[in-house]
Amino acid sequence: MRGTQQPTSPPAAYTPTDRTVPTRSPQRASYDKDLVHAILDEGYVCHLGFVRDGAPVVLPTLYGRIGERLYVHGSTGSRPMRMSDASDPGLAVCLTVTHVDGLVLARSAFHHSINYRSVVVHGIAHQVTDPAERQTALDALVDQVVPGRSRDSRPANKKELAATAVIRLDLDEVSAKVRTGGVSDEPEDLALPHWAGVIPVRKEYGAPQADADLSPGIALPDYLGSL
Amino acid sequence: MRGTQQPTSPPAAYTPTDRTVPTRSPQRASYDKDLVHAILDEGYVCHLGFVRDGAPVVLPTLYGRIGERLYVHGSTGSRPMRMSDASDPGLAVCLTVTHVDGLVLARSAFHHSINYRSVVVHGIAHQVTDPAERQTALDALVDQVVPGRSRDSRPANKKELAATAVIRLDLDEVSAKVRTGGVSDEPEDLALPHWAGVIPVRKEYGAPQADADLSPGIALPDYLGSL
Numbered sequence: 001m002r003g004t005q006q007p008t009s010p011p012a013a014y015t016p017t018d019r020t021v022p023t024r025s026p027q028r029a030s031y032d033k034d035l036v037h038a039i040l041d042e043g044y045v046c047h048l049g050f051v052r053d054g055a056p057v058v059l060p061t062l063y064g065r066i067g068e069r070l071y072v073h074g075s076t077g078s079r080p081m082r083m084s085d086a087s088d089p090g091l092a093v094c095l096t097v098t099h100v101d102g103l104v105l106a107r108s109a110f111h112h113s114i115n116y117r118s119v120v121v122h123g124i125a126h127q128v129t130d131p132a133e134r135q136t137a138l139d140a141l142v143d144q145v146v147p148g149r150s151r152d153s154r155p156a157n158k159k160e161l162a163a164t165a166v167i168r169l170d171l172d173e174v175s176a177k178v179r180t181g182g183v184s185d186e187p188e189d190l191a192l193p194h195w196a197g198v199i200p201v202r203k204e205y206g207a208p209q210a211d212a213d214l215s216p217g218i219a220l221p222d223y224l225g226s227l
Numbered sequence: 228m229r230g231t232q233q234p235t236s237p238p239a240a241y242t243p244t245d246r247t248v249p250t251r252s253p254q255r256a257s258y259d260k261d262l263v264h265a266i267l268d269e270g271y272v273c274h275l276g277f278v279r280d281g282a283p284v285v286l287p288t289l290y291g292r293i294g295e296r297l298y299v300h301g302s303t304g305s306r307p308m309r310m311s312d313a314s315d316p317g318l319a320v321c322l323t324v325t326h327v328d329g330l331v332l333a334r335s336a337f338h339h340s341i342n343y344r345s346v347v348v349h350g351i352a353h354q355v356t357d358p359a360e361r362q363t364a365l366d367a368l369v370d371q372v373v374p375g376r377s378r379d380s381r382p383a384n385k386k387e388l389a390a391t392a393v394i395r396l397d398l399d400e401v402s403a404k405v406r407t408g409g410v411s412d413e414p415e416d417l418a419l420p421h422w423a424g425v426i427p428v429r430k431e432y433g434a435p436q437a438d439a440d441l442s443p444g445i446a447l448p449d450y451l452g453s454l
Contacts, residue, residue, distance in 0.1 A: 047274035049283035056276035060325040098287040200433030
């Protein structure tokens with residue numbers, strides 16, 4: 001290897017590219033892998049963008065992360081799944097995950113903002129054909145929503161697997177963008193007679209609603225208590 | 228007008244197109260204007276998709292609705308704003324808004340799902356150049372996040388207006404998609420020993436955190452109590 005040493009651990013950051021360096025508020029951008037993974041792991045719904053007949057399409061869908069790979073699934077008949085068929089060169093996608101953390105109410109309309117954490121992934125999605133990787137990916141999709149759930153459900157049977165397509169997107173061209181903190185009004189606006197501050201926003205879970213057909217004696221699983 | 232009567236009220240539904248009829252779960256799609264408006268009005272963050280160098284880009288951003296028009300704003304230097312400049316034929320976009328309402332935990336991995344409401348808007352975004360429409364749009368963007376807030380903040384000054392681009396997207400090619408209700412397992416799975424049901428998901432607001440520089444005597448406005 002021409003005398004080079006292989007690193008003992010993977011690099012801690014993604015390499016910025018022209019597409020992942022924002023033109024606006026670049027100080028909010030980060031390429032830190034731990035931060036990107038944490039933002040991805042807190043969510044389970046992404047917005048997947050692809051191009052159809054030259055125009056953009058953005059659809060909400062579930063995702064799962066395993067290491068440096070994201071997986072998305074869908075009906076084999078759905079458009080992004082057909083367009084990313086293994087016989088093709090793959091499907092150019094942009095996968096975005098956003099968490100809203102707060103409303104930032106400034107004295108000036110201009111400085112109103114949102115506290116948020118987002119991850120944007122650019123790349124080529126490929127269909128997963130290896131049966132073992134497909135199964136691992138489907139488990140990851142279920143566990144992304146409720147960690148531990150895949151072990152407490154019936155795995156997909158042959159018919160269900162045949163109806164499901166899985167695509168993979170490597171975490172390679174990736175950036176996070178984060179806004180935190182308070183109001184940043186202009187100094188000359190601080191004495192204006194408008195309330196200013198931050199309204200925190202968070203996602204809450206309600207009480208589980210058991211299925212009416214639930215067999216007697218099935219207790220609420222422990223893993224639902226830690227959601 | 229060749230003898231035709233103008234309708235006294237606008238049509239109650241958007242006309243489906245090839246792009247707005249989903250290939251998957253078409254029974255969940257709706258073109259009802261009231262439903263679309265209600266889903267849009269409950270949110271303020273959208274995912275805006277556009278095409279750059281042939282590849283999709285999906286960015287989270289704020290939006291505001293006035294009637295059958297959506298508005299998005301940004302720095303005049305940001306890519307989608309530059310790409311939709313008034314001298315151009317506009318920018319092909321897809322604007323998607325999604326609310327997650329619940330986790331649907333089926334006995335089978337395959338039937339796991341999400342209760343959600345989403346709206347997908349396809350169209351060409353154009354820069355807004357009329358000063359009055361720009362101001363109305365900027366007010367709508369603030370009021371989309373906190374209704375009533377635009378009247379309780381300093382409007383943008385000339386310098387701020389010059390730094391801000393506003394684009395408009397007409398609600399024309401639009402669909403909503405909604406999943407509600409409980410688990411839909413296969414009959415033969417109902418006796419499996421797995422808990423099944425729905426976990427409600429909702430967005431909550433925390434206690435307002437006043438800015439440290441808030442002038443004495445400024446009370447929390449009433450409109451924040453109804454968030």
